[in-house]
Amino acid sequence: MLYQQGKTRSELVLQYELTPLALDRWIKQCSTTGSFKTKDNLSTEDNELLALRKENKRLLMENDILKQATLIMARKSQ
Numbered sequence: 001m002l003y004q005q006g007k008t009r010s011e012l013v014l015q016y017e018l019t020p021l022a023l024d025r026w027i028k029q030c031s032t033t034g035s036f037k038t039k040d041n042l043s044t045e046d047n048e049l050l051a052l053r054k055e056n057k058r059l060l061m062e063n064d065i066l067k068q069a070t071l072i073m074a075r076k077s078q
Contacts, residue, residue: 013020029041042050 009023013023029035033040035041
């Protein structure tokens with residue numbers, strides 16, 4: 001990384017037309033996980049929230065399927 005090779009923060013901001021905040025975030029991501037991908041840089045809480053949202057979506061779909069099955073069975077028994 002250019003920052004680790006001695007380029008100053010201000011040189012990088014000017015050269016690549018970045019905001020200082022964006023550069024700081026990238027430097028932190030690179031030093032923490034070695035990746036710039038958002039999914040690789042999520043906190044434990046963010047990962048847990050994503051998993052819970054995924055599970056909630058699956059449960060809602062299962063609930064809809066069971067409701068439809070109940071309606072079908074009720075129609076057949078009439």
